[in-house]
Amino acid sequence: MKLGLEGKVVVITGGSKGIGLACARAFAGEGARVSIASRSEANLEQARQNLANEGLEVITVRADFARMKDAETAVKQTEKLLGPTDVLVNSAGSARRFFWEKLDEEAWQQGMNAKYFPYIHAMDAVRPGMIERKRGSIVNIIGMGGKAAATMHLPGGAANAALMLVTAGWATALGKYGIRVNAINPGMTVTERLHEALRLDAENLGITEAEALKRYEQRIPLGRVAKAEEVAAVTLFLASEQASYVTGAVIPMDGGRLGAI
Numbered sequence: 001m002k003l004g005l006e007g008k009v010v011v012i013t014g015g016s017k018g019i020g021l022a023c024a025r026a027f028a029g030e031g032a033r034v035s036i037a038s039r040s041e042a043n044l045e046q047a048r049q050n051l052a053n054e055g056l057e058v059i060t061v062r063a064d065f066a067r068m069k070d071a072e073t074a075v076k077q078t079e080k081l082l083g084p085t086d087v088l089v090n091s092a093g094s095a096r097r098f099f100w101e102k103l104d105e106e107a108w109q110q111g112m113n114a115k116y117f118p119y120i121h122a123m124d125a126v127r128p129g130m131i132e133r134k135r136g137s138i139v140n141i142i143g144m145g146g147k148a149a150a151t152m153h154l155p156g157g158a159a160n161a162a163l164m165l166v167t168a169g170w171a172t173a174l175g176k177y178g179i180r181v182n183a184i185n186p187g188m189t190v191t192e193r194l195h196e197a198l199r200l201d202a203e204n205l206g207i208t209e210a211e212a213l214k215r216y217e218q219r220i221p222l223g224r225v226a227k228a229e230e231v232a233a234v235t236l237f238l239a240s241e242q243a244s245y246v247t248g249a250v251i252p253m254d255g256g257r258l259g260a261i
Contacts, residue, residue, distance in 0.1 A: 111155025
């Protein structure tokens with residue numbers, strides 16, 4: 001299948017690790033012009049070097065998307081070097097997990113500042129240019145915590161639920177400008193975040209992390225957790241012209257775990 005992503009300018013927030021890095025690798029492999037953004041200069045440089053070793057070129061932009069000014073600066077720097085943004089992939093931010101007994105004001109605010117506002121600010125930064133050009137694709141990678149309440153992930157889950165609503169709302173508002181907005185709901189995926197979740201589950205249940213992973217996989221119809229590359233593949237499709245009539249979709253990628261319509 002020809003995705004037609006060659007030469008497209010792609011901004012990936014949270015692109016230095018995990019699913020974001022897998023997306024960077026996939027888009028660059030398709031010939032797109034990729035900018036990866038992260039708060040950590042060290043993580044960005046490591047990601048750039050790793051991709052360069054694979055023969056893939058990306059540019060890096062250090063930014064904290066929890067701050068609107070940083071988001072605007074990151075997009076301006078990218079467009080100065082690569083040209084107007086065609087695709088935004090939101091993969092930045094990870095709300096901390098808390099035992100429900102320890103939830104307080106700081107925990108709730110951390111969830112929104114770590115996950116919700118980085119996505120909102122990134123979309124706000126690219127939206128005016130996309131409207132002017134009457135084209136663009138936005139893909140928000142949002143965890144399943146927004147659909148299934150987990151007592152150890154309530155602040156982050158609340159942010160995810162809000163982002164799903166915003167995804168649908170922007171799709172409705174921006175469709176007349178040729179801008180598509182979609183989301184993916186990955187379940188447990190092999191990243192550093194998975195290890196954090198397993199550690200807390202193991203601590204809560206008094207078992208090992210290996211046992212916690214086995215218990216989780218037994219509840220997944222496909223019998224395993226996802227690979228970051230699998231999420232990246234769906235992201236590529238949604239961003240491409242092959243999905244030109246898909247907008248406002250929230251696609252589950254949990255191996256059938258929820259079984260929801």
